[in-house]
Amino acid sequence: MSNAEQCSDADLLLAARTSAEAFGLFYERHFAAVLAFFRRRVAGPEEAFDLAAETFAAALASVPRFEPGPEPPRAWLFAIARHKFSEALRSSRIQDDARRALAMQPIELDDEAIEILETTANAAAVGLLETLAPEQRDAIKARHLEDRGYAEIAAELRCSESVVRKRVSRGLASLQTQLRNGEAR
Amino acid sequence: MSDPVSHLKRELLAAAERQQGHTVLAPSRRRWLERFRAVPGRRRRLVVVLAAVAFATAVTTAGWAIVREVVLDKGFVGLPPVGATQSAPESGELVIQYWVDTDGPKGTGEARAWVYADGRLITLRKGFLEQRLTPDGVELLRSEVVSSGLEHYPPAPGPWIHNVIRVRIGDRLVGYHASFPERLVERLADPASWLPASAWEDRQIRAYVAPRYSVKYHARPKTLERSRILSLLPAPAEDVLRAKDAVPELGQLGSPAFPPLLPITTYSSNLTTEEARALAQALDDAGLKRGRRLGELVYSFEIPGTSVDPPRPAKGPVRNEVFIFFWPYLPNGESICTECG
Numbered sequence: 001m002s003n004a005e006q007c008s009d010a011d012l013l014l015a016a017r018t019s020a021e022a023f024g025l026f027y028e029r030h031f032a033a034v035l036a037f038f039r040r041r042v043a044g045p046e047e048a049f050d051l052a053a054e055t056f057a058a059a060l061a062s063v064p065r066f067e068p069g070p071e072p073p074r075a076w077l078f079a080i081a082r083h084k085f086s087e088a089l090r091s092s093r094i095q096d097d098a099r100r101a102l103a104m105q106p107i108e109l110d111d112e113a114i115e116i117l118e119t120t121a122n123a124a125a126v127g128l129l130e131t132l133a134p135e136q137r138d139a140i141k142a143r144h145l146e147d148r149g150y151a152e153i154a155a156e157l158r159c160s161e162s163v164v165r166k167r168v169s170r171g172l173a174s175l176q177t178q179l180r181n182g183e184a185r
Numbered sequence: 186m187s188d189p190v191s192h193l194k195r196e197l198l199a200a201a202e203r204q205q206g207h208t209v210l211a212p213s214r215r216r217w218l219e220r221f222r223a224v225p226g227r228r229r230r231l232v233v234v235l236a237a238v239a240f241a242t243a244v245t246t247a248g249w250a251i252v253r254e255v256v257l258d259k260g261f262v263g264l265p266p267v268g269a270t271q272s273a274p275e276s277g278e279l280v281i282q283y284w285v286d287t288d289g290p291k292g293t294g295e296a297r298a299w300v301y302a303d304g305r306l307i308t309l310r311k312g313f314l315e316q317r318l319t320p321d322g323v324e325l326l327r328s329e330v331v332s333s334g335l336e337h338y339p340p341a342p343g344p345w346i347h348n349v350i351r352v353r354i355g356d357r358l359v360g361y362h363a364s365f366p367e368r369l370v371e372r373l374a375d376p377a378s379w380l381p382a383s384a385w386e387d388r389q390i391r392a393y394v395a396p397r398y399s400v401k402y403h404a405r406p407k408t409l410e411r412s413r414i415l416s417l418l419p420a421p422a423e424d425v426l427r428a429k430d431a432v433p434e435l436g437q438l439g440s441p442a443f444p445p446l447l448p449i450t451t452y453s454s455n456l457t458t459e460e461a462r463a464l465a466q467a468l469d470d471a472g473l474k475r476g477r478r479l480g481e482l483v484y485s486f487e488i489p490g491t492s493v494d495p496p497r498p499a500k501g502p503v504r505n506e507v508f509i510f511f512w513p514y515l516p517n518g519e520s521i522c523t524e525c526g
Contacts, residue, residue, distance in 0.1 A: 020201035027194055041266065053193050060201055089268030102200035113189040120190060149294060169476055 009073035016063045023063065027056055030074060032120050034081055039121035041085060045114045048121060050094045053107070055081045057098035128175055136171030143168050261312045263482030263511060264462050265394045271458070272315055275396045277301035277516030279358060280327055282351040285365055287374045295347065296374035300326060301516055304386050306376065309521070313393035313513060322384030327352060329372060338363035395513035398461040399520030400426065401434075402509045403451040407491060411452045414507055417488060419471035425464045429454040461511055468509065481522070482511040 007015065007022075009029065015022035034055055038048035058080050066076070088094045099106075109117070129137055135157075142153045143164070150161045157164065265271075281300040297309040304318045306326075318326065330352045341349040341360030350373075351360040372379055377388065404414055411431055415423045431452040456464065468484045469475065476483045491505040512520040 016201065018205055020198045020205065023201045024194055024198050027197055031190060031193075049189060049193075053196075056193070056197055057200065060197055060204065063201075063204075086267060089266055102204065104196045104200050107189055107192050107196065109189055116188055116190065173475075 010068040013066045013073055030077055036121045037081055045117040046109055049117050051084050054098050055084050057102050061098055132171050136167045139164050139167035140171045261392055269394045271394045271396045277303045279517040280323055280353045283373050284349050285370050286347055287370055299515055307393050314390050315393040316390055317387040318384055319386045325384050333369045335361045397514045398456050399453055399512045400456050401451050401453045404507050405449055407505045408449045419467050421467035422464055484509045
């Protein structure tokens with residue numbers, strides 16, 4: 001592991017004032033989480049990718065003014081992401097101001113690229129699923145990944161529909177909390 | 186096409202270098218500049234200027250034509266994101282409503298939809314979704330329903346149970362309750378599979394964003410008066426609900442622990458989305474438990490000291506809880522309980 005990889009996020013952002021590579025490392029650490037954040041909020045992977053790109057471009061533009069504070073840099077990054085999302089909803093389009101200001105080239109996405117983005121965005125959530133209690137994980141997989149009805153799942157698990165609903169509901173609530181905490185961490 | 190994650194990283198690194206005035210250039214950019222080193226004097230400067238102008242023009246015009254609109258094409262549960270555009274118009278005349286089981290060899294499921302004279306086709310899947318039919322498309326769907334021999338089926342006791350179709354015939358909305366023919370169920374479950382392209386004004390699926398919410402609250406299994414429930418809420422939430430009229434709705438609650446059925450009073454208030462959001466925020470801030478159902482938001486909390494011992498042989502105690510539901514209004518003024526039925 002190189003020294004740069006051992007650096008904290010704050011160190012990377014300070015180093016990014018004079019080193020492009022430091023910002024590249026910060027991007028690698030957080031891109032998937034930012035993409036997943038948008039993917040849960042917008043219609044498609046293209047929109048999520050555009051918003052993530054705009055977020056990192058805005059973060060890069062703010063690097064010269066970044067000062068470490070009590071909040072972790074990840075929270076700073078997600079504050080930018082939330083701002084970009086609100087801005088997009090207000091204007092009904094994804095802004096490109098930050099990318100334009102940095103003269104960044106647009107990136108067009110084909111099917112293969114979209115698949116990569118979907119895998120990247122889903123990786124975090126699928127990983128979290130494995131942290132749930134087995135009965136909650138199985139109920140969520142059956143209901144939301146396999147799209148099966150509550151009655152069918154209940155019959156298979158030999159419990160009532162209400163129990164299945166509770167497992168799904170509690171599991172999703174737990175996932176949601178973990179994802180929310182992850183964004184603020 | 187390269188990996189877009191790496192592609193974006195390369196763009197950011199190049200931008201970072203430009204921003205920092207770095208001397209380290211990516212190989213491709215170095216090669217691009219080296220081409221101009223061979224061009225002497227004024228001609229070289231002219232080429233560089235023209236290239237820069239061309240680059241700037243490309244970036245600011247054609248290149249950014251791929252900027253995408255934000256369209257909520259997936260349903261959401263609970264309240265819409267801030268800034269989401271409400272479905273318009275606010276009200277509409279219901280022409281068809283159905284809730285049918287689609288159990289079959291492919292698995293179990295259900296189809297729920299509301300079709301309006303203005304063309305809106307609202308479906309409930311994971312949240313409410315909206316598409317637009319033409320007037321002819323609405324009539325085509327209505328004809329399909331009417332011509333299926335509905336008059337032979339028993340009338341529906343209400344819209345809130347499975348296997349109901351309500352359809353406008355003349356100026357009346359007539360409801361039927363039955364196990365409907367497979368062909369009709371298949372067509373209702375997926376109108377896009379058989380309606381012609383000309384039947385659609387806008388086939389794109391968007392989230393249905395309700396203009397108002399019916400907020401309903403009650404205590405159960407032991408029912409409580411409205412003033413008592415409000416006094417148990419966090420102050421900002423109490424203020425929101427106390428300022429609104431509330432209509433009491435009498436119902437019964439079935440519970441294995443309390444046979445046969447308990448009377449229960451639910452209070453119902455009509456809130457704008459902004460008021461509903463303020464209420465939800467107050468409940469979130471107070472740390473109330475938030476549940477998400479198919480298309481509605483619900484909060485609940487236990488009322489301290491009011492647990493109930495059920496009659497034997499049921500085991501107790503049973504927690505007495507307050508529930509606060511947010512049901513979206515549909516254009517016909519109906520608010521929907523997505524878990525009932």
